[in-house]
Amino acid sequence: MAVYTDISEDELVAFLGEYPVGTLLSYKGIAEGTENSNFLLHTSDSAFILTLYERRVETSDLPFFLGLMEHLSQKGISCPLPVKRNDGELIGQIAGRPAALITFLEGMWMRNPTVQHCRQVGEALAQMHIAAEDFPLQRQNALSPEGWGRLWDGCRNRADEVMPGLAKEAGKDFDEIVGQWPSDLPSGVIHADLFPDNVFFLNGKLSGVIDFYFACNDLLAYDIATCLNAWCFEKDASYNLTKGAALLAGYQSVRPLQDAELEALPLLCRGSAIRFMLTRLYDWLTIPDGPLIKKRDPLEYLRRMRFHRQIRSASEYGVGLA
Amino acid sequence: MAVYTDISEDELVAFLGEYPVGTLLSYKGIAEGTENSNFLLHTSDSAFILTLYERRVETSDLPFFLGLMEHLSQKGISCPLPVKRNDGELIGQIAGRPAALITFLEGMWMRNPTVQHCRQVGEALAQMHIAAEDFPLQRQNALSPEGWGRLWDGCRNRADEVMPGLAKEAGKDFDEIVGQWPSDLPSGVIHADLFPDNVFFLNGKLSGVIDFYFACNDLLAYDIATCLNAWCFEKDASYNLTKGAALLAGYQSVRPLQDAELEALPLLCRGSAIRFMLTRLYDWLTIPDGPLIKKRDPLEYLRRMRFHRQIRSASEYGVGLA
Known part of the structure; x- marks a missing residue:
């Protein structure tokens, strides 16, 4: 279970201001993943996962990971789609950590x-x-x-x-x-x-x-x-x-x-x-x-x-x- | 952060079968609360919190806690509303623990x-x-x-x-x-x-x-x-x-x-x-x-x-x- 870094509403609202995802309704740290901090967000548009990349992830690897998800998703594989910021970037920053917003997939x-x-x-x-x-x-x-x-x-x-x-x-x-x-x-x-x-x-x-x-x-x-x-x-x-x-x-x-x-x-x-x-x-x-x-x-x-x-x-x- | 008890999809689907809440789409253990295990559920109807009461909670106190939430909610206080099972009960059981399903409140x-x-x-x-x-x-x-x-x-x-x-x-x-x-x-x-x-x-x-x-x-x-x-x-x-x-x-x-x-x-x-x-x-x-x-x-x-x-x-x- 993993929430290594907590975030405040102020920080999150500022972060989401860079993304076309509607207004924030709620966010909960979720007990999944072992390497990163993950939050389940509800916005007025949809549900998303926000991942904060902690120390064990190399920042230089993020374009590979996120680009792969985008690539696979475009090919029809059902995987989370990283949401692009308004400036076209896939990687943002919150609480001093690189972070990405990805679509939430229903399923168990x-x-x-x-x-x-x-x-x-x-x-x-x-x-x-x-x-x-x-x-x-x-x-x-x-x-x-x-x-x-x-x-x-x-x-x-x-x-x-x-x-x-x-x-x-x-x-x-x-x-x-x-x-x-x-x-x-x-x-x-x-x-x-x-x-x-x-x-x-x-x-x-x-x-x-x-x-x-x-x-x-x-x-x-x-x-x-x-x-x-x-x-x-x-x-x-x-x-x-x-x-x-x-x-x-x-x-x-x-x-x-x-x-x-x-x-x-x-x-x-x-x-x-x-x-x-x-x-x-x-x-x-x-x-x-x-x-x-x-x-x-x-x-x-x-x-x-x-x-x-x-x-x-x-x-x-x-x-x-x- | 708190998920002391994990649950399987089979168990959860069986548990939800007693409640009028639609079909299960996803559930995530959330890192909130310190006494109990909490899951955020999405169903075809809405979002809910499932709480499994761990040892530190006296089962005999649950009617007070859940009844109070119901009472306050009926009086117009915005608090989670415990969902009644089809048999009218507020308390169910999953993974050997007493458990309740409550409405999910948006907000931070x-x-x-x-x-x-x-x-x-x-x-x-x-x-x-x-x-x-x-x-x-x-x-x-x-x-x-x-x-x-x-x-x-x-x-x-x-x-x-x-x-x-x-x-x-x-x-x-x-x-x-x-x-x-x-x-x-x-x-x-x-x-x-x-x-x-x-x-x-x-x-x-x-x-x-x-x-x-x-x-x-x-x-x-x-x-x-x-x-x-x-x-x-x-x-x-x-x-x-x-x-x-x-x-x-x-x-x-x-x-x-x-x-x-x-x-x-x-x-x-x-x-x-x-x-x-x-x-x-x-x-x-x-x-x-x-x-x-x-x-x-x-x-x-x-x-x-x-x-x-x-x-x-x-x-x-x-x-x-x-």
């Missing part, structure tokens, strides 16, 4: 996604990959193998505090994964964080995708690997083959995967699992505890790493089953 | 209230006092002198951890205030927590009052004392006489104060200040620290206690000046 994220949700997520992911093909800006993935290496260096000495043996087990995996990491697969703009809380549904239909603040250029199939990790494991850490098959079939109904992508899928899944294990581990070891802090368990992703380690081919994820 | 709370805001708060407070005169339910103030005593017993031994000398200074004040506490002043239903974050304004006009979860039967003038403490001190702890005069004049324009109430005002202000000092002190000493925890400084209210201690008559608060 699924705490308990079903097979049908997984299929639609696969379709939407492929649609985004295609829609972003001609997006002109580029952004390196800060959480590619090189970035994992920095995280791992920062916490491998303390990993065993979380679970005895973790340093050795994850270290071996890390070396294997990074050593074999592919570079010759189709690449493009990926969402890179398409977890259930970033996908909205209304009446069972996918109604929107949000939170493009990890989006970057990377291997397209790596985005699928992240979705398999995020959507297709049950709370007991077991892989739900039916959900995986549906997600993959949904994706391939829009953009069929090349053989090389399918062959690489187990390794990409391992890489995605270690990426989330590492960011969670890093937060676990460095963020102080508190009663309202819900730190996510890195071991959830260690269990995924173990699962993927024993996979021999993409068919074990359900390719071709649905 | 003032981080930097002006003299004009203070005047309107005074008026609204008096209007509420009058509108609640025939409210049939009763609730004892859990934070009357008896309640302060329990808080003080629970933290006096550790008070000097916050400021050396606090135990002695506050102990002396405590004894003086409790020893002289009046009982023969006009009483009725008071809001008891009418801080700026509980009063909304739109275009400079008071548009609503929220958060009746401390409301109770007590001395009406004690509610004024709390408003003076909450609205009329600047960030440097100085009393703003112009704001105080406006708040009091606003109140008296609707319900003139009796001489006995005016005479008691300095003591009531001291009592209200020690009440908030004590709850803040208790939280300060008992709630663990955390990066997202903003505990409120008890010493802010010690400074108010010191100010009120040297007041000799209500005129020093600005009675008769505006």
Whole structure:
């Protein structure tokens, strides 16, 4: 939950004076997102999300993130549309922080996604990959193998505090994964964080995708690997083959995967699992505890790493089953 | 900020099935309130607040709180209206917690209230006092002198951890205030927590009052004392006489104060200040620290206690000046 920076009505009215959005009726800090401060605004025209970008976001990345949302929206992808200021800019400033106003998307994220949700997520992911093909800006993935290496260096000495043996087990995996990491697969703009809380549904239909603040250029199939990790494991850490098959079939109904992508899928899944294990581990070891802090368990992703380690081919994820 | 309990779309749709509010479009946990979990809902009909009552709220008090909101709303006070379920009940249940759905009030709370805001708060407070005169339910103030005593017993031994000398200074004040506490002043239903974050304004006009979860039967003038403490001190702890005069004049324009109430005002202000000092002190000493925890400084209210201690008559608060 996240409101790191509070804002006053005076500041907000002044900020909104630069936008063609009617008059302010209310604003509430919302408990979503972990990196930025987010407010839900009602104006006489509509509802909006105001995001204040906090320290962990590089200001120089904002044109990529906001431009991508605009680009995807223009291509018919249902995602928030950044509202242009009267001077044409997408980025304003409030309370000393860069900030953007984006349209509010109705819809709910699924705490308990079903097979049908997984299929639609696969379709939407492929649609985004295609829609972003001609997006002109580029952004390196800060959480590619090189970035994992920095995280791992920062916490491998303390990993065993979380679970005895973790340093050795994850270290071996890390070396294997990074050593074999592919570079010759189709690449493009990926969402890179398409977890259930970033996908909205209304009446069972996918109604929107949000939170493009990890989006970057990377291997397209790596985005699928992240979705398999995020959507297709049950709370007991077991892989739900039916959900995986549906997600993959949904994706391939829009953009069929090349053989090389399918062959690489187990390794990409391992890489995605270690990426989330590492960011969670890093937060676990460095963020102080508190009663309202819900730190996510890195071991959830260690269990995924173990699962993927024993996979021999993409068919074990359900390719071709649905 | 407060979302202690998350809810799933399934649970929420089932819960809303009991209410005549249209179909659910979205819900967001909001970072307001400190005792309960609050969600802002959009439905096909309108916007609502869903409140899940957490442990610190006594379920047996809910009919008083919700009934009062209904009563005040029917009397023309702009406050949230609890929505009745199809079976006529005001209280439902979700995620194992008692919960209520209330109408969403547009408006913003003032981080930097002006003299004009203070005047309107005074008026609204008096209007509420009058509108609640025939409210049939009763609730004892859990934070009357008896309640302060329990808080003080629970933290006096550790008070000097916050400021050396606090135990002695506050102990002396405590004894003086409790020893002289009046009982023969006009009483009725008071809001008891009418801080700026509980009063909304739109275009400079008071548009609503929220958060009746401390409301109770007590001395009406004690509610004024709390408003003076909450609205009329600047960030440097100085009393703003112009704001105080406006708040009091606003109140008296609707319900003139009796001489006995005016005479008691300095003591009531001291009592209200020690009440908030004590709850803040208790939280300060008992709630663990955390990066997202903003505990409120008890010493802010010690400074108010010191100010009120040297007041000799209500005129020093600005009675008769505006």
